[in-house]
Amino acid sequence: MKKVLSFLWSVLEFVIIVYVIVMTSILLSKNKYGFTQFGNATFCTIDLIDERGIQGVKAGDLLIVKNSNDIDVGDVIYYYVVYNESYVVQNAPVTDIQSDKYSAVYTIDDDGSLTISSARVLGKYHTIYHGLGKVLDVLESRLGFLFLVLLPILVIFIYQIYELIMIFRYEKVDEEEKKEKEEHIEVKEEEKSEESV
Numbered sequence: 001m002k003k004v005l006s007f008l009w010s011v012l013e014f015v016i017i018v019y020v021i022v023m024t025s026i027l028l029s030k031n032k033y034g035f036t037q038f039g040n041a042t043f044c045t046i047d048l049i050d051e052r053g054i055q056g057v058k059a060g061d062l063l064i065v066k067n068s069n070d071i072d073v074g075d076v077i078y079y080y081v082v083y084n085e086s087y088v089v090q091n092a093p094v095t096d097i098q099s100d101k102y103s104a105v106y107t108i109d110d111d112g113s114l115t116i117s118s119a120r121v122l123g124k125y126h127t128i129y130h131g132l133g134k135v136l137d138v139l140e141s142r143l144g145f146l147f148l149v150l151l152p153i154l155v156i157f158i159y160q161i162y163e164l165i166m167i168f169r170y171e172k173v174d175e176e177e178k179k180e181k182e183e184h185i186e187v188k189e190e191e192k193s194e195e196s197v
Helices: 002-028 048-053 132-140 142-196
Strands: 036-038 041-045 062-066 076-083 086-099 104-109 113-117 121-123 125-129
Touching: 002 132, 002 142, 041 121, 041 132, 048 086, 062 121, 062 132, 076 104, 132 142
Parallel strands: none
Antiparallel strands: 036 041, 041 062, 062 125, 076 086, 076 121, 086 104, 104 113
16 A cells, blocks of 8 residues: 555656646746747737637637748738737738738738738637636746645655655664664674683
8 A cells, every 4th residue: 555655646746747847838938928939839818808809719718829921811810919018919811911031011901901010920820728718827827836836846845855854764773773683693692602601
């Protein structure tokens, strides 16, 4: 039973360490607009402001947009706009494209003709996960990081220190027991040698 519990604890430690590494990398993978980005995928939590600018989503959804350069007229693109000194994500169809070797400017149909630089375009391929945006918000918050990332790794750290102390303690006890046994054996040998004389 003790071996099974030890094995389960080892598996749990491994899972927590992998979880902490993944969560820390998520927190450190922010792009210049403040959204989580891995490679060519951007993760956006939809809030009430984003909900008005994107069709088919609700507040609390997680929107994952893949970066793409193959944008044509008529495609619906996702892009960043500034709202109250922060960036929000919106989408709209492209009506015109002006490009050169290095960049492009997209004219979109969003209550008039608005032009968007290619630097602010997220892409056109997307996936929506309903309700998971709230989870990402909690994990990226300060309290979420404290309780869901730092606390589990702190528990493992304290347990590892406890195990280390127990190992040193038992080694010391084992050494003392060994010395006592050796002394006891020496005393018995001395008694036997005295009796034989």
